[in-house]
Amino acid sequence: MPTNINDKLKSLSPAQRKKVQDRASQLIAEEMTLRELRHARKLTQVRMAKKLGISQDSVSRLEKRSNLMLSTLRKTIEAMGGSLSIIAQFPDREPVVLSGLAGDDKEI
Numbered sequence: 001m002p003t004n005i006n007d008k009l010k011s012l013s014p015a016q017r018k019k020v021q022d023r024a025s026q027l028i029a030e031e032m033t034l035r036e037l038r039h040a041r042k043l044t045q046v047r048m049a050k051k052l053g054i055s056q057d058s059v060s061r062l063e064k065r066s067n068l069m070l071s072t073l074r075k076t077i078e079a080m081g082g083s084l085s086i087i088a089q090f091p092d093r094e095p096v097v098l099s100g101l102a103g104d105d106k107e108i
Contacts, residue, residue, distance in 0.1 A: 034076060035063040041080045051079035070101050 009017055032040065038048060045059040052059065052075060062068070062076065074084040086098040 033063065038063070038080060043080060048076075048079055052076065 009020065045056045049056045049059045077084045086101055088096045088098055
C-alpha cells in the first residue's frame with residue numbers, strides 16, 4: 001500500500017516533524033517569483049509601476065514573464081529596495097559572485 005507524505009509525517013516524533021517543517025519553510029522562503037517577492041515586500045503593482053516609471057499593466061506583464069533582461073530584473077529588485085547579485089556555483093569550488101552583468105541599460 002502506498003504511503004503519502006501526511007502518513008510519513010505522522011510517524012515522526014514531534015522534534016523530527018518540527019525539523020522537517022522548519023527546513024521546508026526555509027526552502028520555500030529561498031525561492032519566490034517576482035510577484036511573491038513584491039507581496040512579501042508589501043508593495044502593490046501600482047506602487048512598483050510608479051517606482052519603475054511604467055504602467056501597472058506593465059508591472060503585471062513583467063511579473064508573468066519567464067525571461068527577463070538582467071538590467072530589467074536589477075531595476076525591479078532595486079525598486080523593491082534590494083540589490084541583485086548573480087552567483088555561479090560549481091561542485092569543485094566556492095560560489096563566485098559575477099560582476100558587470102546588469103549594466104545601466106534603460107530597457108524594461
